[in-house]
Each structure stands twice: as structure tokens, then as C-alpha cells.
Amino acid sequence: xxxxxxxxxxxxxxxxxxxxxxxxxxxxxxxxxxxxxxxxxxxxxxxxxxxxxxxxxxxxxxxxxxxxxxxxxxxxxxxxxxxxxxxxxxxxxxxxxxxxxxxxxxxxxxxxxxxxxxxxxxxxxxxxxxxxxxxxxxxxxxxxxxxxxxxxxxxxxxxxxxxxxxxxxxxxxxxxxxxxxxxxxxxxxxxxxxxxxxxxxxxxxxxxxxxxxxxxxxxxxxxxxxxxxxxxxxxxxxxxxxxxxxxxxxxxxxxxxxxxxxxxxxxxxxxxxxxxxxxxxxxxxxxxxxxxxxxxxxxxxxxxxxxxxxxxxxxxxxxx
Amino acid sequence: xxxxxxxxxxxxxxxxxxxxxxxxxxxxxxxxxxxxxxxxxxxxxxxxxxxxxxxxxxxxxxxxxxxxxxxxxxxxxxxxxxxxxxxxxxxxxxxxxxxxxxxxxxxxxxxxxxxxxxxxxxxxxxxxxxxxxxxxxxxxxxxxxxxxxxxxxxxxxxxxxxxxxxxxxxxxxxxxxxxxxxxxxxxxxxxxxxxxxxxxxxxxxxxxxxxxxxxxxxxxxxxxxxxxxxxxxxxxxxxxxxxxxxxxxxxxxxxxxxxxxxxxxxxxxxxxxxxxxxxxxxxxxxxxxxxxxxxxxxxxxxxxxxxxxxxxxxxxxxxxxxxxxxxxxxxxxxxxxxxxxxxxxxxxxxxxxxxxxxxxxxxxxxxxxxxxxxxxxxxxxxxxxxxxxxxx
Numbered sequence: 001x002x003x004x005x006x007x008x009x010x011x012x013x014x015x016x017x018x019x020x021x022x023x024x025x026x027x028x029x030x031x032x033x034x035x036x037x038x039x040x041x042x043x044x045x046x047x048x049x050x051x052x053x054x055x056x057x058x059x060x061x062x063x064x065x066x067x068x069x070x071x072x073x074x075x076x077x078x079x080x081x082x083x084x085x086x087x088x089x090x091x092x093x094x095x096x097x098x099x100x101x102x103x104x105x106x107x108x109x110x111x112x113x114x115x116x117x118x119x120x121x122x123x124x125x126x127x128x129x130x131x132x133x134x135x136x137x138x139x140x141x142x143x144x145x146x147x148x149x150x151x152x153x154x155x156x157x158x159x160x161x162x163x164x165x166x167x168x169x170x171x172x173x174x175x176x177x178x179x180x181x182x183x184x185x186x187x188x189x190x191x192x193x194x195x196x197x198x199x200x201x202x203x204x205x206x207x208x209x210x211x212x213x214x215x216x217x218x219x220x221x222x223x224x225x226x227x228x229x230x231x232x233x234x235x236x237x238x239x240x241x242x243x244x245x246x247x248x249x250x251x252x253x254x255x256x257x258x259x260x261x262x263x264x265x266x267x268x269x270x271x272x273x274x275x276x277x278x279x280x281x282x283x284x285x286x287x288x289x290x291x292x293x294x295x296x297x298x299x300x301x302x303x304x305x306x307x308x309x310x311x312x313x314x315x316x317x318x319x320x
Numbered sequence: 321x322x323x324x325x326x327x328x329x330x331x332x333x334x335x336x337x338x339x340x341x342x343x344x345x346x347x348x349x350x351x352x353x354x355x356x357x358x359x360x361x362x363x364x365x366x367x368x369x370x371x372x373x374x375x376x377x378x379x380x381x382x383x384x385x386x387x388x389x390x391x392x393x394x395x396x397x398x399x400x401x402x403x404x405x406x407x408x409x410x411x412x413x414x415x416x417x418x419x420x421x422x423x424x425x426x427x428x429x430x431x432x433x434x435x436x437x438x439x440x441x442x443x444x445x446x447x448x449x450x451x452x453x454x455x456x457x458x459x460x461x462x463x464x465x466x467x468x469x470x471x472x473x474x475x476x477x478x479x480x481x482x483x484x485x486x487x488x489x490x491x492x493x494x495x496x497x498x499x500x501x502x503x504x505x506x507x508x509x510x511x512x513x514x515x516x517x518x519x520x521x522x523x524x525x526x527x528x529x530x531x532x533x534x535x536x537x538x539x540x541x542x543x544x545x546x547x548x549x550x551x552x553x554x555x556x557x558x559x560x561x562x563x564x565x566x567x568x569x570x571x572x573x574x575x576x577x578x579x580x581x582x583x584x585x586x587x588x589x590x591x592x593x594x595x596x597x598x599x600x601x602x603x604x605x606x607x608x609x610x611x612x613x614x615x616x617x618x619x620x621x622x623x624x625x626x627x628x629x630x631x632x633x634x635x636x637x638x639x640x641x642x643x644x645x646x647x648x649x650x651x652x653x654x655x656x657x658x659x660x661x662x663x664x665x666x667x668x669x670x671x672x673x674x675x676x677x678x679x680x681x682x683x684x685x686x687x688x689x690x691x692x693x694x695x696x697x698x699x700x701x702x703x704x705x706x707x708x709x710x711x712x
Contacts (some may be wrong), residue, residue, distance in 0.1 A: 025470045026430050026471030026472045028428065028472055029427055029474070030428075210420050210423035211426045213379075213424070214416070214424040214425070214488070215426070215437070217384060217415065217416040218437065218441065218488065218492065219411035219438060219441050219442055220437055220438065224437070224441070232428040233427065233428055
């Protein structure tokens with residue numbers, strides 16, 4: 001018995017010794033990932049591109065020197081004869097076939113492109129994540145009934161995945177008519193099964209982890225196990241995918257607009273629509289297509305860079 | 321009445337196959353009829369090689385696995401038949417410490433949050449402040465500084481993580497803690513600390529332990545009663561000292577003979593039983609006695625046809641073997657080609673080299689198979705010379 005108390009004393013002393021007076025705050029994995037992101041060149045370049053793009057999208061319409069529909073130089077361009085006006089002092093990007101200022105239209109178009117990208121990504125993310133959480137939770141903790149539910153849901157997403165995304169988008173757009181909303185919905189719906197599968201798969205992996213078993217052993221309710229244990233650990237791939245899919249959404253929206261399903265309103269130019277309009281005059285004035293195209297490419301690149309940097313930062317295997 | 325009583329517990333996992341509809345094509349008999357009882361305030365040690373079902377059994381007690389058949393009676397209540405919500409409430413009194421200290425802690429929760437989660441689930445402590453006070457107490461008890469609360473699992477060492485795992489179990493003030501290989505993932509120096517901590521906590525809090533381990537030294541040190549598992553069933557159960565002094569089941573004999581003796585002279589003269597072959601698949605266990613395919617004393621009658629029950633052979637020493645008495649008396653001879661070897665001279669070195677190469681960290685029962693043991697003396701001749709190990 002004396003030996004035992006001795007041991008207890010020793011442990012107490014050890015505890016006192018190791019206890020520093022200052023309060024130590026731990027570093028959570030999220031904060032650590034953020035710290036790693038800050039030291040990654042890829043992340044910084046990506047973030048810089050995105051920041052610029054967002055800035056342009058927000059203030060662009062006010063910065064635009066001319067209205068997007070103002071045909072101020074109608075008399076100077078003759079698309080039928082292949083006569084365009086390229087870059088010059090007052091029109092930085094030149095004029096389009098209707099004599100409108102390309103630079104102004106480009107600035108205004110950035111907002112539409114960002115809107116399409118973000119909204120359609122959000123449609124995919126929110127619905128997809130919801131389906132994924134339900135499915136994943138059912139599969140890991142729902143017992144036999146839950147597994148059946150999960151199987152049914154996943155077969156549905158499989159069907160959605162098996163349809164070519166552009167075809168699905170075109171058919172949705174065909175039903176809903178030609179507008180920006182159509183493009184957003186069409187692009188968003190295509191993303192749903194991707195997010196759903198990703199989150200479910202990630203939750204299945206985490207659901208088998210020891211700490212979930214431990215949480216069960218402690219007696220935590222199933223709903224809380226999903227919310228506090230499984231979900232926070234399953235989010236990393238979804239966050240990465242969301243960033244990457246902003247890039248795909250922008251490209252896909254541009255593709256749909258290019259195919260003539262975008263907003264026909266000339267007052268709200270969108271890079272995809274601009275690209276589509278420039279196609280006819282590509283022989284005589286290739287730069288008309290180049291401006292929106294380069295805008296799309298650089299923006300998509302920015303999101304891709306950031307997404308890849310996030311993937312690396314969030315990878316637990318690289319933690320050191 | 322014992323605090324925890326297992327009565328013929330069976331855990332069978334269905335093996336499913338099929339493209340659209342899962343057909344059950346067979347079962348893995350992970351735990352196949354285990355009865356044991358753990359007295360209040362005592363430590364029951366469960367040993368056996370990897371895959372014998374000891375972890376599954378431990379989890380079944382907490383209903384983390386479905387129990388196929390049998391009863392788990394805890395303090396008069398049969399847990400096996402409880403509805404899930406009532407079972408959840410009972411988990412406050414039955415806790416578990418896991419093998420992998422890091423893997424069993426949520427990497428995204430800090431220590432306070434991990435410990436408070438369980439308290440909240442069972443309504444312990446009125447508010448966060450009261451819980452925090454309690455968590456501080458428990459952390460001090462397991463030898464962690466209170467500033468550990470705001471830190472995350474990856475910021476601790478292996479031993480500290482296991483202390484957190486123990487603290488997580490303790491905050492719920494359980495009666496029974498099931499320790500599933502509590503120290504096998506730790507460094508040897510840290511193992512001793514954690515084992516001592518477990519013993520001190522038992523002393524001061526009156527805990528009852530069910531310790532699952534494959535390390536015979538650890539189990540001997542900590543246990544009052546030890547049960548030896550082989551392929552889903554108990555083959556021997558005895559008070560700790562009695563089991564180590566005189567193992568009676570052939571499997572236990574083999575297991576014990578794998579433990580090195582710290583006296584070089586004894587070690588040199590010691591006889592060792594090398595079991596041949598691997599653990600049979602629990603999906604297709606041998607008929608009759610589960611051990612008869614590898615047992616050095618296997619007999620033509622009974623062994624392959626009749627499963628021996630776990631019977632008391634005196635002094636609470638229970639053995640599941642048809643021929644316990646005969647083997648003790650030396651009236652049945654070894655029949656199966658075994659690798660009994662005289663551990664003498666150069667052969668010793670060679671044999672040990674083989675063994676260490678086979679995997680140091682492995683279960684001690686995992687001895688090289690026939691093909692892997694070139695130094696094993698041809699069985700019959702060697703066996704006759706040496707008589708019965710363990711009995712001498």
C-alpha cells in the first residue's frame with residue numbers, strides 16, 4: 001500500500017512538473033492545414049488569381065468605361081467586310097461586331113461568370129452533401145435498413161453519374177428554357193452525384209475508424225456521432241472538390257452558353273456567351289474570342305491551383 | 321454473484337456474396353460459445369493468438385458487435401437482450417480502452433471536447449464548467465497536466481494518448497473497464513507506466529477489468545484470473561499463478577513454453593513445444609476439439625468428434641480437454657508430429673534466429689511452421705527422449 005501511494009505521489013509530482021504556468025492552446029488540424037496553405041506557392045498564386053477575379057466581378061460593372069450594350073462605334077465596324085477595330089487608346093480590347101466596347105463587356109461578364117460558377121457549385125455541394133450525409137450515415141450506423149437505403153440512393157447517383165454531364169445539362173436546359181438560371185441548375189445538378197458519392201465514401205472510411213467505435217462505446221448518440229465524429233473528419237475531400245468544381249462549373253457553364261443555352265439578354269454579357277458570339281468572326285478577329293477565353297482559363301486555373309494546394313494541406317499523411 | 325457473467329456467448333459474422341441480393345454463404349465463427357465470469361474488483365485476463373476472437377468477445381460485451389447467441393449478464397441485467405437505447409445508457413458503467421491510442425481519439429476534437437462528449441451523452445455534470453472541473457480531476461488522476469484540455473490528440477506522445485483513452489473511460493465512473501490490448505501499441509518503457517496506472521486506478525476506484533492481450537507477461541502481471549482462448553473458445557481458465565505454474569491444456573503448454581526464461585541455465589535446459597501449422601480459419605473450424613489439428617497429444621477417440629467442455633479440474637483450474645488427467649499422468653503419449661526440440665548447443669542459436677526472424681512482435685504462440693523450422697528434431701525420436709514438458 002505504501003508503494004502504491006508513493007507511485008501516486010510520483011505521478012502527482014510529474015503532473016506538477018509538466019504543468020507550465022502559461023496556458024497552452026492546442027493546434028487543431030484545420031489551423032495546421034491553413035498554416036501549411038500559407039507556405040505553399042501554389043495556394044498563394046491560386047488565391048491571388050481568385051481574389052483578383054472576385055474583385056473584378058464585384059467592382060467591374062462600375063469600373064467599365066462604357067455600357068455593355070452601348071453601340072458607340074457602330075459606324076466603324078463592318079463585320080460583313082471583315083473590318084474590325086482592335087486594341088486602341090479608348091477601347092483597350094477593341095470593339096465587337098456591333099461596335100460595343102469589348103473591355104467593358106469583359107468586365108461586366110466576369111460577374112456573371114463568377115455567379116454561375118459559385119451558384120451551380122453550391123447547388124451541387126448542398127444537395128450532394130445532403131444526400132451524401134444521409135447515405136453515409138445510414139450505411140455506417142443505420143443497421144440493415146440503413147444499408148438498404150444507402151444502396152438505393154447510391155444506385156440513383158450511379159445512374160446520374162453514368163449520363164454524360166453535358167448531355168444531362170443540355171436536356172435540363174432544353175426543358176427549362178434558355179436563361180442563366182437554366183445554366184446554373186444544369187451545371188449544378190451534374191455535380192450532385194459527385195459530391196454525394198465523395199462524401200458518402202469518405203464517411204464510410206471514417207465510420208470504420210477506431211474513434212467512432214470508441215464514441216459508440218462511450219455511449220454517444222448516433223446522431224451526434226455522425227455530426228461530431230464522422231462528418232468533421234470526412235469533409236476535407238469535399239472542400240477540395242468544391243474548390244476544384246468551381247473551375248469545372250465555370251468551364252461547363254461557358255460550354256453551355258457557347259452552345260446557345262445561356263442568357264440571351266445582351267445587357268448581361270457572360271464570357272461563355274461572348275465566346276460563342278466571337279466564333280462567327282474568328283477568321284477576321286480572333287482576339288474577340290481570346291479575351292473571354294483567357295478569362296475563363298485563368299479563373300479556372302486559379303481555382304484548380306487553390307484546390308490542389310488545399311488537397312495537399314489537408315492530407316493527414318503529409319502532416320509533419 | 322459475479323459482476324459480469326458471460327454465458328455461452330457466440331458471435332458469428334455472416335459471409336455474404338452476391339451481385340444484387342446478399343446471400344449468406346457461411347459464417348465466421350469468431351466467438352463460439354464462451355462462458356466466463358468476472359468478479360467485482362478483480363482483473364480477468366484474456367489471452368490468445370491473433371485471430372482467436374478475444375477482441376470480438378471484448379466488443380461483444382459492450383454490444384459493439386451483435387451477439388448471435390448467449391447472454392452477457394452485467395450486475396443482474398442481460399445486456400444481450402437490451403433495446404439499443406437502454407444499452408447505450410448501460411455503457412456508462414461498462415467502458416473500454418482501445419489498442420490504438422491515436423486511432424481511437426477523434427483527431428478533430430480537443431481533449432476537453434473528447435472527454436466532455438461522453439459526459440454530455442450520459443447527463444453527467446450540469447454545465448460545461450462543472451464538466452471542466454471533473455475533467456481536470458480525471459486528467460490529474462491519469463497523470464496529465466490540466467493544460468492538456470485545449471490540445472489535440474496528435475500533440476501528445478503514445479503513452480499520453482493512452483492516458484487520455486483511460487481518462488475518457490474514467491470520466492463516466494464505470495464499474496467495468498474492458499482493456500483491449502491496452503499497451504501493445506506502446507514502447508516497453510511506457511507499457512509499464514500505463515500498466516501501473518491501471519493497477520493504481522483499480523486500487524483507488526475499485527474498478528473491475530477485463531484485459532485482453534497477447535503479451536503473456538503483461539497479462540500475468542495484471543490479472544487475477546486468466547482465460548486462454550483458441551479459435552473462438554476458452555480452452556483453459558485458472559487463477560493467474562496456477563496457470564503460469566502448471567498449464568494443463570496442451571495449447572496453453574505450447575503457449576507458455578514460448579515465453580523465454582530470464583535464467584540462461586534454465587533457458588538452456590528448457591523444453592519447448594513448437595506447434596505446427598497455422599490457426600485454422602474461424603470460417604471453417606475443425607470439428608470436435610478446435611485444437612485437435614495441431615495438438616501434440618491428439619488421440620484417435622473423441623478429439624476429432626466431440627468438443628470438450630470447460631471443466632473444473634480442481635482449485636478453480638478449468639480445462640477444455642478430454643485427456644487432461646491422462647496427459648498430466650503421462651499415460652497418453654504424444655501422437656502428432658510435433659517440433660519438440662532439445663534446446664541445446666548450436667541448434668539453440670539457429671532455432672532462435674529463425675524465431676526472431678519470424679517476427680519478434682508477433683504473438684508468442686506464432687511459432688514457425690513445419691517448413692520454416694529446419695532445426696526441429698524429427699519428431700518421434702525427439703519426443704520420446706524428453707517426456708512431457710511443463711509436467712516436469
